[in-house]
Amino acid sequence: MNNWIKQSLPHFLAILIFLLVSVLFCKPVLEGKVLNQHDTGISGWKGSAQNALEIKEETGSLPLWSTSVFSGMPNYQIALEGKSALPVDLNKVMGLWLPKPMNFFFIACVCFYILCVVLRFHPVIGIFGALAFAYSTYNPLIISGGHETKMMAIAYMPMLLAGLLLIYAKRYWIGLAVATLGAMFELMANHPQISYYFFFIAGALTIAYLVKWIKEKDFKHIGISFGLSAVAALIGLGCYALAFTSTKEYAEYTMRGGKSLEITGNEVKKANTTGLDASYAFQYSMSTTEPLVMLMPKAVGGSTSSPLPEDSKVTEKLVEAGVPEMQASQFLSQMQLPIYWGGMLGEWGYSGGPAYIGAIIFILAIIGFVVVRSPVKWALLVVTILSVLMAWGRFFPGFNEFLLSNLPLYNKFRAPSMALIVANLTMPLMAVITVYTLCFAKDAKEILKINFKKILYTLGGITLLLALLYIGQSYSSGFDEQVMQMQLDQAGNDTLNRAIVEGMKADRQSMFGGQVMRSILFMIIVLGVLYAYLKNIIKPVMVVALLAVVTLIDLWAVDKKYFSDDQYIAKDELQVAEATPSPIDQQILKDKDPHFRVYDVQGLNNNSVSYFHRSVRGYHPAKLRIYQDIIERYFSGMPNEQILNALDVRYIINADQQGQQQLIPNPNAYGAAWFVKAVKPVANEVAELQAIGRTNLRDTAIVQQSLLKQNGNLSADSSSTISLTKYTNDEIEYIANTPTGALLYLVKYITQQDGKPL
Incomplete structure (x- = not known):
């Protein structure tokens, strides 16, 4: 015992x-x-799930269908319950x-x-x-x-x-x-x-x-x-x-299952793919030096939401270009230029911060890859390198496009940067294997003594590589092109643009140099601790304890820049903030009609509208492909009026010139369902998608010719009527009168009993 x-x-x-x-x-x-x-507040998951959660409170179970996002989608992809x-x-x-x-x-x-x-x-x-x-x-x-x-x-x-x-x-x-x-x-x-x-x-x-x-x-x-x-x-x-x-x-x-249409602006072509497009799948790709954030947290700046500091070199370069110092400082403050300069900028995504694993962990893992003798080492090394290559995404196109086309299931995923989570496990695992080998294995001290020069050469090699990168890289970023396209001088000169870009590059080089010095300091710490152990100054347990304490302090300091105590909020305050509708929400909520939808012009990738209303937009990583086609073709610029009316959009939320939200009622919305007076046959999916934006959908239905052959040409009857009598997430009832039979338009996907969209 x-x-x-x-x-x-x-x-x-x-x-x-x-x-x-x-x-x-x-x-x-x-x-x-x-x-x-x-991502879990009303602009994220909770916004899309709120309607279903309210129904569960009333009925005791979650619905299978959600009416709150993208005009309707399976709710089991938003909120799923099981016993x-x-x-x-x-x-x-x-x-x-x-x-x-x-x-x-x-x-x-x-x-x-x-x-x-x-x-x-x-x-x-x-x-x-x-x-x-x-x-x-x-x-x-x-x-x-x-x-x-x-x-x-x-x-x-x-x-x-x-x-x-x-x-x-x-x-x-x-x-x-x-x-x-x-x-x-x-x-x-x-x-x-x-x-x-x-x-x-x-x-x-x-x-x-x-x-x-x-x-x-x-x-x-x-x-x-x-x-x-x-x-x-x-x-x-x-x-x-x-x-x-x-x-x-x-x-x-869904869009992850491939597509049958290729949409570029107003042009639509036939396509046949089985997964995500490369342009979409390779969003959130890391630039070639960006995986160094595992060793140096500010190797590419940090977060896209963090602006350049007040002492930025941009101010200095603007002054050299003839801008008064006070005006240059104000200009820098107003522009909010990002400190981040990696691959996930602008249309390619954003970075919330670095995938930093700790300098000591990184250094120990690299040492282990050199001195440890084990087949496991080679497996960990290969898969670590593979994760870096995959994280590069569009910055290493040949390799990653091959994987996207040939690796099973890989084309279902996006965000190549996420591949670095492989290294986030393999590197700490290799680090502890290294510590065990050098401090606790049989003849550990002898192994350390024999390999001490190798360790010195390894650390020297890391230092040399970082020095070469410091000297040789261009410090350019995709954001630089955006700066060069800005109109900053009324005369049309690009002197100020070039000054800003030069200043940002100087900032980046200075920051990278500081990170190199930081890494060298941690290499000295690792080397010093191992040397002290080799000389019998400290015991093996003390070696690991010292490395653990330094690593925890290091990670804690970096983590708290992105996970600070300020991000916490009182529970009651959060609930009130989420449950309180805005003045525009309150206006819309006065409409008690059981069926209408809301279109937020600026609501792409945002579920805040869905928290209170049925939205035609929103965010979900796996939208229905047929709906994504409509978004790409008709919602990329000014929305198509016919499409909005057909989706029963009764209210449009837009922003005025001052950025204030304003509500625009749309009295022309067609309602939950309606009979059409004519049927317009089209040849295929391409013609079908193009035609719905050029046709009065109140009177005419667009149907592929192959479907008409199966069902016959349906005649129109102006005396036909239909009204909505029951509307829930999983069940809708209508009363229809049609003496001769007519074609009915519904603005909700018809589903089978198993929830599969037709």
């Missing part, structure tokens, strides 16, 4: 440390505050019932610690790696944005990997249990893209072990390992079946 307590004490201490750090990191939660997440056979929520158990966002960091720590325990590392190494993995800057960034499913999927990756490694180490039953639990947690987090990237890691490590087993002719173990891994995967998929099958079925009809 005493021996069990002695063995368990380090693990309890680790849990206590993870708990303490998560509580301190999210301290405002203890004051009753909640995180104000921009668990388990008596408790295992996610809450894993998070010790901690409130959000404490639970996310705690779970990530625990899962990485489990991985380190499976690898039989000293507990202090597990604590070091777990804290580094959980608090790498990408995690608080996505949590602050409201991407909770993404964070949960990231947090559970190490647990699933631990289960697979247990199986591969011939610890079959415990491995099957951990792998099954990990697969269930990972898949039920319901972020397929993160799970997809995880399988690159699992696949690379599996290949490394497979080569070893084949050399040893251990074919029995190969069969058992693959069989148990398959069992764990199938059980995990079984638990995930509800979300998986509904998403798989729906994806065929």
Whole structure:
């Protein structure tokens, strides 16, 4: 009994440390505050889900269809509910019932610690790696944005990997249990893209072990390992079946399932693709130097929302161009030029901050790739390099276009920068392997002594590479072109434009140089700690403890720039802010008609209108393809009046010259349904999409000729009438009178009982 307590004490201490750090990191939660997440508020998920949540309060269950976003789409893609056979929520158990966002960091720590325990590392190494993995800057960034499913999927990756490694180490039953639990947690987090990237890691490590087993002719173990891994995967998929099958079925009809039309401005052509367009899929691509943010958080500036500082070189360059210093400073303040200069600017997206993993973790991982002798090292190195190449996206077009066209399921995903989450796991894992090898393995000190020169050369190589980049790169950005296109001089000269660009480039070079010096400082710290250990000045545990403390302080300082206590808000204050309609919302809410829609001219990628009204726009990563075609063709500029009327848009929200919202009633909206007087046949989808914007849809229906052949030509009857008698998300009733039969127009997708759009 005493021996069990002695063995368990380090693990309890680790849990206590993870708990303490998560509580301190999210301290405002203890004051009753909640995180104000921009992607889960009324402009994000909650805006699209509010109608369904209100219906659940009334009826006890969520509807299958949402009427609030894009004129209607399956609600199970917005808010899905399912019942668990388990008596408790295992996610809450894993998070010790901690409130959000404490639970996310705690779970990530625990899962990485489990991985380190499976690898039989000293507990202090597990604590070091777990804290580094959980608090790498990408995690608080996505949590602050409201991407909770993404964070949960990231947090559970190490647990699933631990289960697979247990199986591969011939610890079959415990491995099957951990792998099954990990697969269930990972898949039920319901972020397929993160799970997809995880399988690159699992696949690379599996290949490394497979080569070893084949050399040893251990074919029995190969069969058992693959069989148990398959069992764990199938059980995990079984638990995930509800979300998986509904998403798989729906994806065929969305923009992620490909397209049959190619739309460029007013031109429409026939197309036949099976996934996302390259231009859309490669949004949020990293520039070639941008993955260095793993080592240097301000390698490309930081966040797109952060402006250049007041002491920017832009002011100096403007003064040299003849602008008075006071006026130059005011000019800089008004322009709000972004400090960020990476690949995710303008039409290509935005960056909320760097995917910083900690300088010490990065340095240790690189050292490990050089000095550690293990087939696992090569697997981790290959998949890490692959994640960087994938993160480059449109900046490495040949390679990534090949993957987009040939890699299974890859064309369903966007945001190449997200691929760097692979490195966010492999680099901390390689770092702890390095620490174990140099400090705790058999003959660790001898290994360090033999490889100390290699370590020096490795750090020198990193320094040389950073110095060459500092000297040789252009410090250009896609934003520079936008600046050059601005009309800043009434005479049409571009002197001021060039001064601003030169100033921004000078700022970027200065910032990059500062980051290089910062990295050199951390290399000196790592080298100094290892040297002190080699000279018997400090013990191995102290080596890891020092590295852990410095890493946590470093990550904490960077994280808090993007995850500050100011982002928390009183729960009551947030609820009031979300539930309080604006004056324009209040005007629209006076209309008690059961069916009409609202068009917000500036509401692209925003669900704030959907919180209170039925919107024809909004945001969802998987819009119905047929609706996306209409958006691309008719909503890219001034909206087409016929389309708005047909969608029953009774109110239009626009902004005046001062930026103030104004409400424009549209009395010409056609209503929920209507009979047409004539049918206009067209040859195909191209002609159909083009014709709906050039036709009076109040009187004429546009139908493909192939459908008319099946149903016959329907005659018009001016005496036909129809009225809406019941309108809910999943059920609509009409009373229609039509003596001879006529063609009916509905402004809601007709659905089968299974919710599949026709």
